[in-house]
Amino acid sequence: MKYLMLIAIAFPVVWGACLPFLRFEETDRSSRNKYALTGALITSALVFVNVFNFKSNDGFQLIQLTNKMSIVFDIDALSCVFLCMIAVLWPLAVLYAWEYMHHEGRENKFFSFYLMTYGIVIGLACSANLVTFYLLYECLTFATIPLVMHAMDRRAIKAGRKYFMYSIAGAATAFVGIMFLVEYGTSLDFVYGGTLDLVKIGSQQNLILLGYILTFFGFGVKAAVFPFHGWLPSAGVAPTPVTALLHAVAVVKAGVFAIMRVTYYSFGAAFLAGTWAQSIVLGFACFTIVFGSVCAWKQQHLKKRFAYSTISNLSYILLGVGMMCPEGLAAGLAHMLIHGIMKICLFFCVGVVMEKTHREYVPEIEGMGKVMPVTFGCFTIGALSLSGIPLFAGFISKAALGTASVSSGLPLGLVGLCALLISAVLTAAYTFEIVIKAFFPSKGFNTRTLCEFKDPTWQMKTPLIVLSVLMILIGLHGTELMNLLSKIAMNLL
Amino acid sequence: MLGYFLGLVLFPMLSGVLCLVPAFKDDRKRNLFVAAVLGLNFVFVLLSFMQEGAFELLHLTDHLALRFMFDGAGRFFLLLSGLMFLMVGIYSFEYMSHEHNRPRFYLFYLLTLGALNGVCLSGNYMTLYCFFELMSLLSMPLVLHSQTNESIAAAKKYLLYSVFGASLGLGGFFLFTVYGGSTAFVAGGVVADALHHPLQLSSDLLFQRNMLLIGAFLAIVGFGAKAGMMPLHAWLPTAHPVAPACASAVLSGVITKAGVLAILRVVYFLYGSNFLVDTWVQYAWVTLILLTVLVGSTLAYKEKILKKRLAYSSVSQVSYVLFGLAGLNAWSLTGALLHAAAHSMIKDVLFMSAGSIIMHGHTERADRIDGMGRKMPMTFACITVASLGLIGIPPLFGYISKWYLCTGALMTYRNFFSWLGPVVLLISALLTAGYLFTLTINGYLKNETAESDAHEAGALMLLPMVILCALIVICGLAPKLVMQLIEFINTIA
Numbered sequence: 001m002k003y004l005m006l007i008a009i010a011f012p013v014v015w016g017a018c019l020p021f022l023r024f025e026e027t028d029r030s031s032r033n034k035y036a037l038t039g040a041l042i043t044s045a046l047v048f049v050n051v052f053n054f055k056s057n058d059g060f061q062l063i064q065l066t067n068k069m070s071i072v073f074d075i076d077a078l079s080c081v082f083l084c085m086i087a088v089l090w091p092l093a094v095l096y097a098w099e100y101m102h103h104e105g106r107e108n109k110f111f112s113f114y115l116m117t118y119g120i121v122i123g124l125a126c127s128a129n130l131v132t133f134y135l136l137y138e139c140l141t142f143a144t145i146p147l148v149m150h151a152m153d154r155r156a157i158k159a160g161r162k163y164f165m166y167s168i169a170g171a172a173t174a175f176v177g178i179m180f181l182v183e184y185g186t187s188l189d190f191v192y193g194g195t196l197d198l199v200k201i202g203s204q205q206n207l208i209l210l211g212y213i214l215t216f217f218g219f220g221v222k223a224a225v226f227p228f229h230g231w232l233p234s235a236g237v238a239p240t241p242v243t244a245l246l247h248a249v250a251v252v253k254a255g256v257f258a259i260m261r262v263t264y265y266s267f268g269a270a271f272l273a274g275t276w277a278q279s280i281v282l283g284f285a286c287f288t289i290v291f292g293s294v295c296a297w298k299q300q301h302l303k304k305r306f307a308y309s310t311i312s313n314l315s316y317i318l319l320g321v322g323m324m325c326p327e328g329l330a331a332g333l334a335h336m337l338i339h340g341i342m343k344i345c346l347f348f349c350v351g352v353v354m355e356k357t358h359r360e361y362v363p364e365i366e367g368m369g370k371v372m373p374v375t376f377g378c379f380t381i382g383a384l385s386l387s388g389i390p391l392f393a394g395f396i397s398k399a400a401l402g403t404a405s406v407s408s409g410l411p412l413g414l415v416g417l418c419a420l421l422i423s424a425v426l427t428a429a430y431t432f433e434i435v436i437k438a439f440f441p442s443k444g445f446n447t448r449t450l451c452e453f454k455d456p457t458w459q460m461k462t463p464l465i466v467l468s469v470l471m472i473l474i475g476l477h478g479t480e481l482m483n484l485l486s487k488i489a490m491n492l493l
Numbered sequence: 494m495l496g497y498f499l500g501l502v503l504f505p506m507l508s509g510v511l512c513l514v515p516a517f518k519d520d521r522k523r524n525l526f527v528a529a530v531l532g533l534n535f536v537f538v539l540l541s542f543m544q545e546g547a548f549e550l551l552h553l554t555d556h557l558a559l560r561f562m563f564d565g566a567g568r569f570f571l572l573l574s575g576l577m578f579l580m581v582g583i584y585s586f587e588y589m590s591h592e593h594n595r596p597r598f599y600l601f602y603l604l605t606l607g608a609l610n611g612v613c614l615s616g617n618y619m620t621l622y623c624f625f626e627l628m629s630l631l632s633m634p635l636v637l638h639s640q641t642n643e644s645i646a647a648a649k650k651y652l653l654y655s656v657f658g659a660s661l662g663l664g665g666f667f668l669f670t671v672y673g674g675s676t677a678f679v680a681g682g683v684v685a686d687a688l689h690h691p692l693q694l695s696s697d698l699l700f701q702r703n704m705l706l707i708g709a710f711l712a713i714v715g716f717g718a719k720a721g722m723m724p725l726h727a728w729l730p731t732a733h734p735v736a737p738a739c740a741s742a743v744l745s746g747v748i749t750k751a752g753v754l755a756i757l758r759v760v761y762f763l764y765g766s767n768f769l770v771d772t773w774v775q776y777a778w779v780t781l782i783l784l785t786v787l788v789g790s791t792l793a794y795k796e797k798i799l800k801k802r803l804a805y806s807s808v809s810q811v812s813y814v815l816f817g818l819a820g821l822n823a824w825s826l827t828g829a830l831l832h833a834a835a836h837s838m839i840k841d842v843l844f845m846s847a848g849s850i851i852m853h854g855h856t857e858r859a860d861r862i863d864g865m866g867r868k869m870p871m872t873f874a875c876i877t878v879a880s881l882g883l884i885g886i887p888p889l890f891g892y893i894s895k896w897y898l899c900t901g902a903l904m905t906y907r908n909f910f911s912w913l914g915p916v917v918l919l920i921s922a923l924l925t926a927g928y929l930f931t932l933t934i935n936g937y938l939k940n941e942t943a944e945s946d947a948h949e950a951g952a953l954m955l956l957p958m959v960i961l962c963a964l965i966v967i968c969g970l971a972p973k974l975v976m977q978l979i980e981f982i983n984t985i986a
Contacts, residue, residue, distance in 0.1 A: 391623060
């Protein structure tokens with residue numbers, strides 16, 4: 001069983017790395033696409049096998065670096081949540097990329113890195129201690145830079161460089177925080193409740209909290225916490241499959257996941273609850289929620305609008321995590337999953353518009369609902385869900401977050417509630433503006449100017465429809481999901 | 494009960510979707526179909542009078558259930574909306590004949606009806622919120638129907654106000670779930686008796702009580718947005734002038750009442766009138782209401798655009814209804830519900846008349862109707878009856894409700910509100926006379942302006958207006974008919 005985990009991590013890396021050596025002709029799209037999808041599907045299958053067979057404390061030590069540090073992989077309940085999310089979304093994104101990447105070119109390189117990233121993210125989810133996690137976190141940055149810079153024009157290279165600088169600086173900051181754990185913790189392993197050694201700490205509580213804040217903001221760079229969010233909107237120059245999967249799900253949620261790990265599994269929620277560190281976390285999360293939404297509302301570029309929306313929504317998760325209680329963690333996990341589904345769907349829809357019509361700005365999509373009914377139908381479902389309308393998935397997590405922030409009893413919890421509600425209104429404003437524009441063009445608009453555009457082929461439609469159906473199903477029946485997540489958050493699995 | 498739920502909520506919605514099938518491209522066929530649906534809906538409403546009780550349809554999560562119930566309050570509003578939608582529907586067949594995109598209008602007309610019925614049947618806070626949001630979203634296309642830039646902007650404003658209002662309501666929901674307990678509606682409220690008297694409470698319980706009061710205020714202001722209560726009233730005068738007359742009629746006559754029902758549910762079925770009586774919430778609420786009444790009437794008096802004037806009039810009149818709700822006793826509540834019924838009928842007649850004036854008199858301005866009464870005698874007769882009712886001249890329907898409202902205020906309050914309330918209502922009645930009577934006087938008595946080609950509206954437009962006028966007279970002469978419908982108030986206040 002232990003080896004199965006390692007295979008799941010190594011397989012996509014090897015499979016992806018082999019792709020350039022198989023010498024697919026750039027024009028031989030069909031066999032390369034099938035190769036990539038097969039890889040993603042096999043990996044997802046492996047991941048699910050691992051998830052369904054997981055036993056706690058079934059770790060696998062790969063390398064012993066020093067007495068204190070080793071590379072260890074182990075799946076626990078929290079990993080499972082992350083693994084399930086990416087295992088569902090990755091093959092869909094690859095399928096979507098089949099058609100999308102046609103006009104972007106250099107598909108060999110793209111799919112190669114795309115698959116390798118998959119393996120790294122799985123490794124990240126399975127990391128059993130901070131050293132392993134940190135290693136793979138850095139790997140993730142390196143593996144995704146070629147994807148961000150895919151277009152290789154000046155804008156893309158600049159964005160890639162920015163992304164790189166932010167990420168490395170963030171990781172370095174987090175590393176400083178980790179050093180505090182080395183010094184004052186019993187080990188670097190992830191143990192629910194934390195590994196701090198209270199005897200060693202003595203009266204130096206504030207120092208440790210400072211360490212936590214450093215890790216929070218360090219990992220918070222990938223989670224796009226204000227003021228370290230700047231890289232995310234710029235990285236929107238990447239091809240849509242990258243923006244949708246990596247910059248709405250895998251990479252940014254690796255940052256969130258890191259914060260979950262250090263908060264609940266390294267420093268320990270009990271140690272942090274009620275301290276000034278918690279106030280800082282909550283304060284920045286609240287501010288980022290509103291800030292992201294306002295920026296999204298003002299932004300006219302479609303992809304950038306949703307990039308800012310991602311910034312806001314990531315902080316929803318951090319708000320839940322920052323409650324430092326199981327209820328908050330469960331709500332955060334729920335939003336992590338559900339936001340992944342919603343945002344990838346919205347990005348895919350936007351990607352369809354960009355690929356089919358080469359239009360990138362909100363005013364330009366006027367009247368397109370008529371010629372692309374499936375795309376904008378799915379977009380509408382995504383919009384309803386993201387705004388948190390009941391019967392759609394987004395409401396489930398929003399309700400959990402709202403209840404958690406009130407029941408925490410913290411004054412900042414109520415501020416968080418206000419932030420959530422304000423952001424919900426702004427979300428409705430910036431998503432429905434697009435829906436209205438697409439379905440209700442203003443009087444005198446000539447629909448014939450759009451007659452050359454139509455819905456994409458099945459490869460692009462399938463992910464949209466699958467994700468929309470998922471949103472509705474979770475929205476109508478989230479009982480099992482929420483029960484499972486709250487068990488996970490209380491460490492009962 | 495499930496059957497009635499399906500009949501009242503899903504049946505209109507599905508029928509709405511059916512309006513889009515090619516077979517209904519023909520106006521005659523579609524109109525017959527819509528009329529049949531509205532008639533059937535009304536029959537369902539009447540049949541549902543035999544139902545009593547509640548059931549849960551499905552659980553979104555363990556804490557969020559879709560619960561529906563059949564009780565007096567819901568029935569009263571069901572009947573109101575069923576009747577008005579039927580009447581306005583009949584009126585719309587002729588009125589809409591000069592508008593474009595008719596199938597879409599009926600699609601959203603029926604969808605809105607389904608959602609509105611859902612609001613009436615809601616059995617807990619979450620369900621109420623859910624259908625409230627759906628209703629806002631689904632009625633938005635009615636506002637932007639003409640798709641001019643102006644109407645699209647108005648629709649966005651409407652949506653934003655509604656979503657913001659609902660969002661505040663959701664905030665109230667979170668506070669209530671955490672501090673109040675179960676959110677299923679129970680006549681008389683569910684807040685524990687222990688919390689009723691602030692003087693005897695420990696600090697913990699006092700905190701709980703204050704949180705609940707904040708929640709109540711949020712919900713009142715939030716749902717008050719739909720009822721046109723200040724400070725969230727501004728959407729009404731923007732949305733009404735640009736929407737087709739039949740859409741304004743239902744928006745103003747019925748959908749504002751959904752806001753009233755939501756507040757009724759929250760105040761009387763969750764918090765309980767005993768909990769809120771004599772608190773800052775009650776006084777803040779009454780202050781907002783009186784301000785709205787006064788400002789609405791004044792602005793209506795000064796407004797020259799006919800439909801905008803009627804919109805301001807709605808702002809002021811729906812707050813009469815809220816004034817009764819805020820009294821928190823059976824007497825005032827009687828006045829409130831009677832006024833809700835009266836205002837629905839009267840405002841529908843007025844908006845329909847305004848529609849005929851726009852359509853057949855070719856003017857939107859109230860100061861350009863001189864002498865039109867001679868060419869459109871029936872329309873102006875209806876305006877006259879409705880105006881008399883709204884001003885509160887006995888024996889028409891508006892009189893009895895105002896009497897209850899004023900005497901209720903005198904009995905309820907032990908401070909200056911006891912005289913301030915009635916004084917404001919009287920001033921507003923004078924202003925109402927000022928802005929409505931001028932229509933009759935100018936229409937009948939003034940000399941015609943040159944080359945007016947006004948002519949009387951067709952039979953289909955006049956019929957519902959005349960029926961409603963007859964009802965205004967009948968209900969005014971025999972208020973017992975309506976009083977029987979609202980006997981349920983004795984159990985809740």
